[in-house]
Amino acid sequence: MSSYTLKHTAEKFLRAQCSYVSNGRLIWAAAALGLPLVADGGLNLLIGISEQEHGYVRRIVISESQPKAHHYRPAGFTHLKTALEQCAAGELVVSRLQMPTPSTEVYPFHEWLIQPADRDDIVGDLAGDYFDGIESSSHRIAVNAQDLLDILREISAIPTAFDAALEAIVEWARTAPPELIGGHESPTEDMSSTEEAVPGWGVGAGTIERLEFLCPCGRGSMIEEHDNIPGFREHDVHIACGKCNQAWRGVPGLPIRGWRVEPKPTGAGG
Numbered sequence: 001m002s003s004y005t006l007k008h009t010a011e012k013f014l015r016a017q018c019s020y021v022s023n024g025r026l027i028w029a030a031a032a033l034g035l036p037l038v039a040d041g042g043l044n045l046l047i048g049i050s051e052q053e054h055g056y057v058r059r060i061v062i063s064e065s066q067p068k069a070h071h072y073r074p075a076g077f078t079h080l081k082t083a084l085e086q087c088a089a090g091e092l093v094v095s096r097l098q099m100p101t102p103s104t105e106v107y108p109f110h111e112w113l114i115q116p117a118d119r120d121d122i123v124g125d126l127a128g129d130y131f132d133g134i135e136s137s138s139h140r141i142a143v144n145a146q147d148l149l150d151i152l153r154e155i156s157a158i159p160t161a162f163d164a165a166l167e168a169i170v171e172w173a174r175t176a177p178p179e180l181i182g183g184h185e186s187p188t189e190d191m192s193s194t195e196e197a198v199p200g201w202g203v204g205a206g207t208i209e210r211l212e213f214l215c216p217c218g219r220g221s222m223i224e225e226h227d228n229i230p231g232f233r234e235h236d237v238h239i240a241c242g243k244c245n246q247a248w249r250g251v252p253g254l255p256i257r258g259w260r261v262e263p264k265p266t267g268a269g270g
Contacts, residue, residue, distance in 0.1 A: 001054050003027050004044045009054065012061040016088060050074075056137055067137035075099055107143050112172055123171060126164035145169045145263075146216040146244070166263050173251055173262035215241040216248050216261060224259070 036048030052072040142148040211224040220241020
């Protein structure tokens with residue numbers, strides 16, 4: 001970001017304390033913080049901060065539309081605001097900013113959804129609108145497919161947006177790698193696996209295998225069970241979540257250990 005642009009944002013942010021921040025002082029502060037500095041062919045320098053984080057702050061201090069999501073909020077933003085309020089009240093600021101460890105978490109559905117933004121179809125239009133909403137902090141990141149539908153409801157999207165979302169989710173369910181789909185999407189600590197030995201019924205011993213995954217909404221579970229007993233080999237996957245059981249189903253024709261989920265045909269946008 002240009003130091004000249006940042007100086008104006010700093011003036012807006014610090015307007016209760018001062019009305020003017022010089023370009024030189026802004027550069028000095030950036031150097032003191034150890035931020036990367038690159039010559040910009042004049043008196044200004046390019047300062048190595050995130051454009052998205054700067055945009056988040058600009059919306060708060062300048063724009064009339066406040067951010068509705070906080071994935072781009074700078075790590076020190078809340079600390080700085082609190083410290084300035086303490087200074088304004090004549091209080092001594094004793095706490096120091098403890099920078100959090102940057103998150104390395106990846107959301108496969110979100111990463112997939114922003115890819116078709118250049119496509120000339122309804123999924124491409126949806127992806128473009130979704131990406132713009134993320135960049136402007138107008139809504140949160142869709143961690144999974146159910147999240148996308150929930151976001152559309154939260155922003156009161158038009159019916160055609162739900163149609164596009166359902167088409168996108170079906171495409172995701174049928175084309176993305178199996179380990180990323182449905183309950184197989186980003187396994188977490190909530191996932192469990194058990195295997196119980198059973199004696200069998202006169203035809204030899206075996207095991208009952210039970211795998212539990214997060215359901216599409218992330219608040220219930222998908223249960224995958226295998227009765228590995230001679231003469232009693234039964235395999236099943238079912239949704240143990242009332243909300244998801246009404247709106248989702250298994251993708252037809254897939255093997256039991258390669259299951260995926262997609263919206264039911266009657267589950268549009270309701």
